Amino acid sequence: MRKIASLFILIVIAWGCQTKYPGVPKTYHALLDTAFIKAGDNAPELQKALAETPEAQKEGMAFIISYMPERDLTTLKAGFLLENSEYAYKAREKYAWCAALPDSIFFNEVLPYANISEDRDNWRKDFYERFAKYAENKENMVDALMAIARNIKDEVNVEYNTKRSRVDISPLQAMKENMATCSGLSILLTDAYRAVGIPSRLAGTAMWTNFKGNHTWSEVLVDNEWQFIEYYPDTLNQSWFVADAGKADPENLLHWIYAVSYKPTGMPYYAAVDAPYVMNVIDLNTLPENVRERYKRRKERAEKKEPYIWGHNVTQRYIDLYQESIKNSKLADDELMANVVVFADANTTKSESRKSCRVDVYEGDKSLNFGYSPRKTDDMNQFLKFKLKKGTSYRFVVSSPEDNIQKEFTVTMGTDDTQDIQLVLHT
Template sequence: MAFLISYMPKRDLTTLSAEFILENVEYAYKAREKYPWCKALPDSIFFNEVLPYSNVTETRDPWRKDFYERFAKYVENETNLKDAIFAIANPINKEVNVEYNVERSIVDASPKEAMEEQMATCTGLSILLTDAFRAVGIPSRLAGTPMWTNMRGNHTWTEVWIDNEWKFIEYYPKDLNKSWFLADAGKADPNNPIHWIYAVSYKPTGQYYHASKYGFIHLYDELGPDGIPKEFQEYIEWEKENSEIDEPYIHGVNVTQRYIDLYRKSLDNKKLNDDEMLAGFVIFKDNDLTNSSSRMDCRVDVFKGDKKLILDSRPVPPTI
C-alpha cells in the first residue's frame, strides 16, 4: 500500500477511493500467496509490476478482483511460469471477448471499456493482457514506441518478467520474444527519443514513458520543434490546441538496446543467401496510405507459378 501511495500520480491521489486501492492490494497479495511464481518474486518486481492498478493513461476501473477470479481457472494446474503465461495469453481474447478493431472509440481503453466495446487496438489489448497477467501474479508491463524509424506509426505491446529478464509477448501470442514487429523494433534509434522503445514503470525512473497517448506531444515539448519530424508538427500543434493534454506522469525506462540486440540475434538465426531478400506486405483498403485505419488485417499467400510457398501467413492483426 505504501509503495502505491508513495508513487501514485497526482490525478489518482485525488480521485481514487480507499476501497479501490484496498481491493487492488488485497487481490494482488492473494495472488502472491497462491501462485508459486509470484511468491518467488523479489519485492521490487512484485511492487512495480504486479501490484500497480494501472498501466498508462487508461480509466482507473477496478479490474483486479474480476480478473483474479476470471483467470484463476486457466492457471490452477500450472507450476511453470512459461506455461502459466501462455495459459493466460492463448485464451484471453475468448475469455474477455475482445478482438482487434480500429473502430474502437478509445485508444487507451481500460479492461472494462474494451470489454464493453468488445474491441480495442494495441494499447487497449496490451492493457488487458498485462492486467490479466498481474491478476494471477505474473509480473508484466507495457512497452512501446512513439514512432517506428520507418515513420509508419507507433505500437504498444506487453512484457513479462521470466527467468530474471523481460521478454515481450502480444495479445495474439506467438512465442516469447517473437512477433511481426521485431524487425521494426530492432531498427529503433538509440540516439532519438522519438524512436526509442520504452517500458512502463510505476515507480519514477527519472524519465517518462513517451509511447503512451500524447507521449509524442510531451516529446515535442521536451525536444522542441527541431526534434520532431516536420510532417508531424502540424498534427501536434492541432492536438495541443484541441485536446486537454496532461503533464506527463507515466514513468518509463529506455529498453531500446535490448530490442536491437534481439533483432540482430534473430537475423543471425535466419541469414539470407545472396539471392534472397525479406519481403514485407502491408494491405490497405483504400489509397489513403498514410491513414492507419486504412490498413487491413488479411491473410497473405505468395505463389510462384502454381506453387504456393510455405509461409507464416497467419493473419497478423495490425496494431496501434
C-alpha cells in the first residue's frame, strides 16, 4: 500500500511539473518563477500573457518574460505583450526568411519589443502594416531590407536632428517630433526590420578612439553573418564610420564596439545611453586632457546600478572589416601597403611577443592616421595596415598609457607595393 501511495505522489509531482506552465519547455520554469516574483503586483498581467498566448507562441512568450528587464516586469501589460507576439509570429508565418530562422535568433533578434532604454511603445502592429509593402514579393531578405532602408525616412517622416527630446527616443515619439539622432534612427530601422521578420539589433560604441563622440547603428543577420546598415543607407557593411570603428581599441572597453542582446550575456552593453555604470569603468587617466574634466564630472554624478541592457563585444569584426577594405582598395602608383606589428621584445617569431598598442603615423609634424596593433591572441597573419607613400619617411609613435609606453620609430618606405614594419619596444 505504501508503494502505491509513493507511486501516486510521484505521478502527482510529475504531472504538476508538466502542467505548471503548460506548453512551455521546462528550461524556462525556474526563470518564470523568478520573473513573476520580481514583477510583484504586475505578475498577474505577465501570467495572463503567458496563459493566453497561442500554443505555437508559448516558448517565445516564455523567453520574453524570462529575460525581461525588471523595469518592464513591473509595468508591461498582457495586451501589449500579446499583440507584440501576435504580429511577430505573423511575420514568421508570412516571410520565408523569418520561417527559416533558428528559434534562438527569432526569440532574441525579432521578437523583442524594445532595443535599449527607449520608452516601450506599442509599435509592432503599426510597423508590420507600414513595412509589409516593402517586403512584399521580394525574392530574398536583402532586397527587402534595402527597400525598407531606402524608404523608411519618407514612411515615418523622421530626419536627423539634435533638437530631439532625448537621445534614446522611442519610435512613436520620434515620429511625433519628426526627428531623432543616431540612436533613435537606429531604433526605428531595427524595429522596422523586426516587424517583417528580419533579425536586427543595435550596435555602437560609447566613444571613438579619437574622442570625437560616439555612434549607434543597426545590424542585420544575412546568411548567418551579422552585417551593418544605417538609417541613411549606403549598402551593407559600408558607411562613413567604418574607419572610426576600424580603429577601435580592443583592449579598452570604452572604445569597444558592442551589439545588443535581449537575452543576458553577462556583458553590459556599454554603448547604452542609459548606462551610468559605464562611468564606473572609465580610467580618467587614459582620457585626453580636453575631455578629462567633462568625464570626471559625469563620473562623479554616475550612480552604480545593475545593467539591464546586455551586449556582445564585436570590436574585432569591425577592425577586420576596415583592414580588409584597406587591403582591397586600389593603390596609387606611388603608394604601398604598410603592415605594422608591435612587439614587446626582439622575439618577433612568436605571437606571445606581440603587444597591442596605439600606433600614430606622422609625416613630419602632420598626423596622418592611427590604429591599434594586433594582440598576442590574433592570427600571426593579421596586421595593422596603413596606405603610405613610397620612398617617404614616417614617424610611428607607439603608446599605451596603461603600460606607460611611449616610443617613437622613424621608418622610410621602400618601393615595393607592400612593406612589413616590425616595431620592437625592448631590444
